[in-house]
Amino acid sequence: MNRTRTIPELSGLAAPLVTFGAILLATLISPRFSWTLDALSDLGAAGESTAWLFNGGLIVGAILALPFVWGLWMRRENRFDAVGTVVLLVSFVGMGFVGVFPEGTNLHFPMAITFYAGLTYALFFLGSGRIVADERTLGLGSVWLAVSHITSWILWAVGIRLGSGLAIPETVGALILIVWMVATVRRF
Structure with a gap:
């Protein structure tokens, strides 16, 4: 069957593509990353040649994600879905504001925590919503992605890591979001 994608579906594919594409491109062109x-x-800090690309990618990606979140809201079936969708919205707002308040500004860290913690909680709630709605594969997958996200940060915190930087666990979180969004778009 050949069908046209909806705006929330296109949004769910475009947002991670634009965001992760900008991040990856910034890592490739940065002279010091x-x-x-x-x-x-660090790619978005004031004075960095990649600041416009990194910060812009986060802001544009967050804006592009809004129709996807609306699509989730319109498809909610239970309270877990509703809470998870609101938390996901807050997470995307945090992501966008990481670009608005780049590294070195007072609000950068709180916005980054809002994004990453919000992502984890959103996956737990949305996964629970899918389990309650008898979509166990997507539900359990969402919950296990949340567990994987937490685990990557725990491993980093206890010193099981490939260096002192945050880029690897941050990228794990970004990849988890991409996998989840693509799987969710397929459900739409």
Whole structure:
């Protein structure tokens, strides 16, 4: 069957493509970025040649994600879905504001925590919503992605890591979001 994608579906594919594409491109063109020593946000710090690309990618990606979140809201079936969708919205707002408040500004760290913690909680709630709605594969997959996200940060915190930088666990979180969004778009 050949069908046209909806705006929320296109949004769910475009947002991670634009965001992760901008991040990856910024890592490739940065003259000093190190995966093991830096945080991804170093690419957006004032004075960095990649600041416009990194910060712009986060802002545009967050805006592009809004129709996807609306699509989730319109498809909610239970309270877990509703709470998870609101938390996901807050997470995307945090992501966008990481670009608005780049590294070195007072609000950068709180916005980054809002994004990453929000992502984890959103996956737990949305996964629970899918389990309650009898979509166990997507539900359990979402919950296990949340567990994987937490685990990557725990491993980093206890010193099981490839360096002192945050870029690797941050990238794990970004990849988890991409996998989840693509799987969710397929469900739409």
